[in-house]
Amino acid sequence: MKMISPSNVAVDIGQTLKPHEYIGMVRREVLDAHLRDRASAAGATVINGLFTKMDKPLDKYAPYVIHYNEYDGRPGSSGKKVTMEVDAVIGADGANSRVAKSIDAGDYEYAIAFQERIKIPDDKMKYYENLAEMYVGDDVSPDFYGWVFPKCDHVAVGTGTVTHKPDIKKFQLATRLRARDKILGGKIIRVEAHPIPEHPRPRRLANRVALVGDAAGYVTKCSGEGIYFAAKSGRMCAEAIVEGSENGTRMVEEADLRKYLEKWDKTYWPTYKVLDILQKVFYRSNPAREAFVEMCADEYVQKMTFDSYLYKKVAPGNPLEDLKLAVNTIGSLVRANALRNEMAKI
Ligand SMILES: Cc1cc2nc3c(=O)[nH]c(=O)nc-3n(C[C@H](O)[C@H](O)[C@H](O)COP(=O)(O)OP(=O)(O)OC[C@H]3O[C@@H](n4cnc5c(N)ncnc54)[C@H](O)[C@@H]3O)c2cc1C
Structure with a gap:
């Protein structure tokens, strides 16, 4: 990995990594599909649907009724309105979480991240094959960093900001300019822009509904890392449900799901705090x-x-x-x- 300063001083970092250690780069379109297939192979029922709302249980042990549009995958299909009764809900539906809204979880401050996937010539791709670049400077972001990350056969060039969101395209242009010679001749194949939470939501749990990942607000400051924490919080929350329900033989309660939050905060609070200070x-x-x-x-x-x-x-x-x-x-x-x-x- 290269860290590149505002005056373009480049420092190579990663020499202390042991042979089995590496920083993984993923293409979400590949990773997410892999995770879905793995869940399905392990016995989960995968539904292609858009959650719209849920009805709260009438008493302590009554089910939640979730409403969603189910799609059959045909282009243009508007989906079928369906409901389902469930014992517990894990809201893993990202930064604009509707599950969070339905439990009045409250808002968080967010950054906007912008990224262009760029197919660059093969000889240029060779340079990025095993290399990620982080650019810092007022030009690329007033409060974050710009990046060029390898995505197997192309690169992702992007940046983010909390404080100057309307200027994001200007920062993106500056990031592209800084990497100009190394991505010359590249063709933009996809553009991605999305909010990134800056801190956890005021409320991450209500009765038998818990939030994980971006829905909860688990991206770290400074590095902007959210994929690991989304996956990890999902696993921890699921484990709390399995444990609390005694493998599905007992109805879970809020106290069972709270164990996930307690474990999460205890394990990761110092990491979030240190990265927050470093960013400041x-x-x-x-x-x-x-x-x-x-x-x-x-x-x-x-x-x-x-x-x-x-x-x-x-x-x-x-x-x-x-x-x-x-x-x-x-x-x-x-x-x-x-x-x-x-x-x-x-
Ligand atoms: C440009 C950009 C670059 C980033 N780079 C990095 C990086 O290099 N490393 C890193 O660790 N993190 C990175 N992040 C942050 C990372 O993407 C997130 O933290 C992470 O994806 C959070 O995972 P999640 O599963 O909680 O949410 P998401 O990945 O947003 O997934 C939410 C899922 O829920 C689905 N969904 C949403 N609403 C509904 C609904 N109503 N019903 C049903 N499904 C719904 C969505 O379709 C989506 O599949 C980046 C973010 C951006 C925007």
Whole structure:
């Protein structure tokens, strides 16, 4: 992976990875289909449907009635209105979750992420075969980063912002410009834009309905990672239901589903907090971003970053190295601020 600073200083990170460690890149159109097929093979009934609303249970043990439009896959088909009775609902329906609305889960602040899938010439694709790029700078995003990620036979070029959403296309153009020489001759094959939650919703559980993934608001700051956390929260919530229902022999209650939330918050709260602080410190100005990229060259920073990223734990540090890191960080930030002051004078 390359981190590229506002002045285009590029730092290679990832040298501390062990042979079996890697940062996975996925194409959602492939991954999602794979997960659906796997669920089906494991016994789930997969329905192609659009959830529209649900009726709340009349008493503690009564079922929820969910309403949805069922599609048969034929193009242009408007779907058939269907209802189904269920014991519990896991809302995994993304940032614009209707399940969240139906339990008055409340809103969250969100970023807008924009991404273009670009088919680039084969010789250029060779460069990105095993490489992801992260660009930082006011030009590509005032509060996030721009990226070029490999997607097997093409690349995804994108960026995101919370604070300047109407300017997203301007930031996208700047990201493309920064990578210009490396994606020259590329053809845009798909454009994607979607909200990304900035923090969890005020309410993630009501009776026997729980939210997971983007519906709950589980994307990390700084890295914008949401796929792992969506999958993991879905699994944790399902495990809580299986356990609470004693493998389907007992009706679950809110307290059973709450165990998922408690476990989630206990496991991941430190990760979210640390990434929130990092974003606030390092994505706030170009000098701070230069300092961030400079710091990323440090082997200890890389090891800590990748250990935290791969194992989803705030990695316990080595006290002496932590002290050195603190001194280096302050040094980088002081240099960055000194640079900013000098720039202001000019
Ligand atoms: C441009 C962009 C780039 C990103 N890059 C990364 C990245 O590199 N790494 C990373 O980890 N994360 C990335 N993210 C974030 C990541 O995509 C999300 O955090 C993740 O997809 C959340 O998964 P989810 O299953 O909760 O929601 P989603 O992936 O949004 O899935 C929700 C599903 O529910 C379905 N649905 C919605 N409404 C209904 C309904 N009413 N009835 C039935 N089904 C419904 C949708 O069709 C969809 O299939 C990116 C996001 C964007 C927008």
